[in-house]
Amino acid sequence: MRNMPKQFTRKWGPSLHPSRDEAPKTLAGRVAQQLRLDIIRHHLEPGERLQFEKLSKRYEVGTSPLREALFQVAAQGLVVAEDHKGFVVAPIQFDEMLDVSNLRANLETYAIRGAIQEGREDWEVDLLSAFHRLKLAGIAVSADQDDEDLRTEWEDRHRAFHYALCKGCGSPWLLHFFDELYDHMERYRRYFWKYAERAVAADNEHEAIMKAALDRDEERAATLLQAHFQKQARLTMNLRKKVERAAAAAS
């Protein structure tokens, strides 16, 4: 046993997406995380060119770590790299948003089915507390719709809730894709903050989904989740028209 090659003894998990909480020890990693946040939160505009000189000043690093950070974020699609032409913040593309939303619907449905079949006790506990935290943040936001920090807190907890739903499925690859897709979705949702009041709080839907999951009712949970995504997609498609009209009028 003791002489088995090390590829068999390593504990498994893709260890891809760096966990949101743990800070990387290298400059490149830190810059990558800052970049991600700056893009998701629209501190960097969609379509904006990312020049090394400017970013070097902004993040106070040399070209090497900056370059590595850009590649990390580019692999995720939040920036696009063109050979010898540099990097650009990924543009806003409503068709892509729909694609992301549909794929999320599929993946999370798959995940919740797995979680309901295999999820253990701590999955239930985490899910329950994630929902509670989301609910409280929802109440806070509806009290003051314009507070950036409250909305950001809500976003974080919303992500945590959906993540908690999926977590029980025990598929690291799925959770990795979840993270990548959710980053994009959050960016799109934040994009609409500028153009419209917050989409109707869907916490009752979240609660229904959670209850179905805790009841281990696979079909009900799947149906509710699909409906949840479809409703969100409808709402954002309406906003899309609004935004495009506004953009057309401005020209």
Place this chain on the structure above:
Amino acid sequence: MRNMPKQFTRKWGPSLHPSRDEAPKTLAGRVAQQLRLDIIRHHLEPGERLQFEKLSKRYEVGTSPLREALFQVAAQGLVVAEDHKGFVVAPIQFDEMLDVSNLRANLETYAIRGAIQEGREDWEVDLLSAFHRLKLAGIAVSADQDDEDLRTEWEDRHRAFHYALCKGCGSPWLLHFFDELYDHMERYRRYFWKYAERAVAADNEHEAIMKAALDRDEERAATLLQAHFQKQARLTMNLRKKVERAAAAAS
């Protein structure tokens, strides 16, 4: 119209995974592709440390492009990066293989449904020719099971066939995930070449799936595809036991 901000006018698509055919113009990109192939084809061993000095000689590049290449491949999970400790070829983990396989089954089923609903004429044509090419390669391989090049050709066409199945769905994100997952799957499949005769050629299954797709019979296609994956999973799980017994005996 002409003054619309550029994020609306860009044509859409995530443009993530660099297309397999088009060669990157930067050193880093080229090295990344070579690295991918070397890992998938086991020219670099699972678990092997990737030291800059050695890789610098191997690929004849400096540290900067090498580092960028490693990050690109690390984002895909074929190598894992540890801060200040360097890079390692992703280990072989059978649990992960099962995860990848299950996720592929789900994603490709989702894709084939979309393709059957929305796929256009050229999708059908591409699918048909991809199958034909796969079939021919299968015949060639069964004639000489030990020819590396023939098997590699078969692998390429097998990927192309599954890709052609999914392509009609028109979801760039799904196709991106497909590429990432398939790279891992191919690596695992090649891993078994060393330990076992090739898994039974499943070209009759491929043909049945293709026909169902061309008949636009969504349910039949989905069922056949699921069965296809389940059968492959069973086969590889058997091989897994064999490999693990061999590894245990060797120690």
Place this chain on the structure above:
DNA sequence: CATGTCAACATTTTCGAAAATCTCTTTCCG
């Protein structure tokens, strides 16, 4: 004998400058 500390070494990470590539303007010719 086990445990902790320190120094020397190996390796990764970062920096700053040189080389390569692209872009934009100007110029020249049909």
Place this chain on the structure above:
DNA sequence: CGGAAAGAGATTTTCGAAAATGTTGACATG
């Protein structure tokens, strides 16, 4: 006037060396 060619300028990409970090083994200590 239109379009190709050329050159200046801006930007990205690459290299090689310096700085930072992790690792190993010897030595001292409980």
